[in-house]
Amino acid sequence: MKIWLLNPPFLKKFSRPQRSPAVTKSGTLYYPLWLAYATGVLAEAGYEVELIDAPAAGLDLPQVLERAKIYQPNLIVLDTSTPSIYNDIAVAEKLKEVVPNTRIALVGTHVTALPEQTLELSEKIDYILRGEYEYTLLDLVRLLDDSSNFELRNLNSILGLTYRQNGKIFHTPERPLINDLDKLPFVSKIYKKFLRIEDYFNPNALYPMVTIVSGRGCPNNCIFCVYPQTVNGRQYRYRSIDNVVAEMEYIQQTFPQVKSIFFEDDTLTANPVRCRELADLIQQKKLRIPWTANARADVDFETLQHLKRGGCRQLCVGFESGNQDILNRIRKGLTIDRAKQFMADARKVGILIHGCFMAGNPGETKETLQQTLEYAKELNPDTVQFYPVMVYPGTEAYQWYKAQGYLSTEDYRQWLTCEGLHNCVINLPGLTKTELVIFCDHARRQFYLRPKYIFYKLKQMVIHPQEIRRTLKSLRTFVKYLLFGSFRKNKTT
DSSP, X not given: OEEEEEEOOOSTTOBTTSSSOBOOTTOOBOOOHHHHHHHHHHHHTTOEEEEXXXXXXXXXXXXXXXXXXXXXXXXXXXXXXXXXXXXXXXXHHHHHHHSTTOEEEEESHHXXXXXXXXXTTOTTOOEEEOSSOHXXXXXXXXXXXXXXXXXXXXGGGSTTEXXXXXTEEEEOOOOOOOSXXXXXXXXXXXXXXXXXXXXXXXXXXXXXXXXXXXXXXXXXXXXXXXXXXXXXXXXXXXXXXXXXXXXXXXXXXXXXXXXXXXXXXXXXXXXXXXXXXXXXXHHHTTOOOOEEEEEXXXXXXXXXXXXXXXXXXXXXXXXXXXXXXXXXXXXXXXXXXXXXXXXHHHHHHTOEEEEEEEESOTTOOHHHHHHXXXXXXXXXXXXXXXXXXXXXXXXXXXXXXXXXXXXXXXXXXXXXXXXXXXXXXXXXXXXXXXXXXXXXXXXXXXXXXXXXXXXXXXXXXXXOTTHHHHXXXXXXXXXXXXHHOTTSXXXXX
């Protein structure tokens, strides 16, 4: 049995696997992390698999269809996202035309949140694999491969599956989250076999980089973050520290060109004790590869010291808003004073910070937006991003905005501009979606075009030449949006 795992073609450099899928202003392109894990599980079970990342490889739809004709997969698994869902289904339908006997399965946050609505969009879709789908997929493949035993009613035994039978849609019970993450293969081994690492970029890590996870899930209760509420859960499950460091050693030995590792855990620093132990073992093993991770702005000074000694170069941190009431409304579980202390501590130990800020949260006004901008300037992280809040099905934020009547559309194509950039679909009392986008453009210019900041960046590149490549690569695409804004080619209303 031959299985295709496909990140389908859409817009050029469309970063589907990230939390807010889009064509990014910085040129960011995420690894197909979850597809790669599923590929590894099937390969270890002895199945013939192929992983194709069309946006990263620059493959358009005709090229993908031609490959499908040649390969003739028995099962095609397509990754999806909210803003690309109609495109993804259209790709699936075209694949069914050129490989009529194949079966089509969809995975991802959007279809996990809306499995029935997604199946109703096309009769060509056979299955939805909800949540963490590695072992749901393996069970499905085993059933399909055993043609002598296959009956539709047997699908009901596969946890985490949504399927259609005799015109009706059925949902099997939820599959428990994977607790023993060590039994999963090294995702970097799948990258080595199927992907070209130079195709992927994150401006918060030295280029080229490799993305892995040390754990899944997040114990925090933010209302907007999509992965913990749809796929990974709100419990932080860990790989063993020995297992994580072994993969880092594999990366260092196998990819001599790699300059950094990015930990894509929702919040690597959620468990400070484990964080320190991980950093200490990296130091003991004398691993020379620097790394970046997602963190909260509440990491204590001692833990930051351990992280720095263990090779941590940068942390990506969601500060979100400069207004405490708004932070409380989105259940960030963070105070502004604590975040300021964290920023001072990180600067003291020499860890760079990428700060994330959102516009359009519950309770937002023009005054709170200005507070956020001034807050960002005061914190003065190495880099920042300002985005209008992006809400996705399956999150509490989506339900809240919809219930309040603040969601301007449910046409998921509108989650992107014509260029594929993030588009705002939220209208608040006193703040339109256009005003939120304009504020974000204004805030970026106010932050990045300060003479003090420009001098800092030039000095950084002189003192730390390893920063030059990632800075210039990001700047190459980012500068046009910085100077001319999000409405450079198209105007949203």
